[in-house]
Amino acid sequence: MLEVFQMAKLYFRYGVMSSSKTLNCLAVAHNYETYQDKPVFLIKPSLASNGEYVESQTGLKRKADLILKPSDIDILPHILKTKQKIYCVLIDEAQYLTEIQVYELTEIVDKLKIPVICYGLKTNYQNNFHGFGGAEALIRWADKLEEIKTVCFNDHCNNKALHNLRLENGSPCFEGTEFVVLGNINSHNIEDRDITYKPVCRHCYKEEMNNYTKKREVVETCV
Ligand SMILES: [Zn+2]
Numbered sequence: 001m002l003e004v005f006q007m008a009k010l011y012f013r014y015g016v017m018s019s020s021k022t023l024n025c026l027a028v029a030h031n032y033e034t035y036q037d038k039p040v041f042l043i044k045p046s047l048a049s050n051g052e053y054v055e056s057q058t059g060l061k062r063k064a065d066l067i068l069k070p071s072d073i074d075i076l077p078h079i080l081k082t083k084q085k086i087y088c089v090l091i092d093e094a095q096y097l098t099e100i101q102v103y104e105l106t107e108i109v110d111k112l113k114i115p116v117i118c119y120g121l122k123t124n125y126q127n128n129f130h131g132f133g134g135a136e137a138l139i140r141w142a143d144k145l146e147e148i149k150t151v152c153f154n155d156h157c158n159n160k161a162l163h164n165l166r167l168e169n170g171s172p173c174f175e176g177t178e179f180v181v182l183g184n185i186n187s188h189n190i191e192d193r194d195i196t197y198k199p200v201c202r203h204c205y206k207e208e209m210n211n212y213t214k215k216r217e218v219v220e221t222c223v
Pocket of ligand 1: 152159201202205
């Protein structure tokens with residue numbers, strides 16, 4: 001039994017937007033490298049954002065050791081090529097990984113016996129996996145699924161946030177595909193629309209979804 005507990009594992013630590021996932025990821029890297037003098041290997045999917053740094057909203061950042069394009073298949077050879085022993089592999093914005101890349105992570109765990117910790121969103125603003133194949137694959141392949149929790153951002157609501165509510169010019173919106181293209185950016189502009197995301201609980205998400213559907217029905221009836 002002891003051997004089982006000592007095995008390396010593949011972790012998927014998921015949470016909604018603004019739940020400090022990247023900060024958690026960078027804190028783990030800092031812990032390994034600064035306090036224990038144990039090098040880690042930090043990976044960032046190219047779809048997450050431009051640039052070679054993994055950066056949290058607090059400003060804390062670290063250069064990624066590998067930027068993964070969706071077409072990249074190999075990860076394990078990059079780990080083997082490093083001159084120093086790697087104690088942990090960390091991935092930020094793991095929802096953007098491909099199925100093949102997630103499988104490659106299981107190879108790092110099973111063959112190299114190195115723990116791999118992935119941080120990312122579980123579902124998109126439409127509450128499905130579209131554009132987030134990495135999250136879906138990790139839910140199927142990971143040894144451990146761990147939720148990074150935060151509370152609903154709506155005033156006077158203390159429920160746990162489970163969904164990413166998309167706001168266009170301040171109004172909830174449940175359509176459009178730009179989220180997938182532009183990645184995990186908390187705020188951006190498309191044409192004249194200001195788009196932001198708010199973490200909300202299931203109750204608030206469903207309420208907004210029902211209001212949105214009713215408004216659509218009214219508009220369609222008028223036309
Ligand atoms: Zn709520």
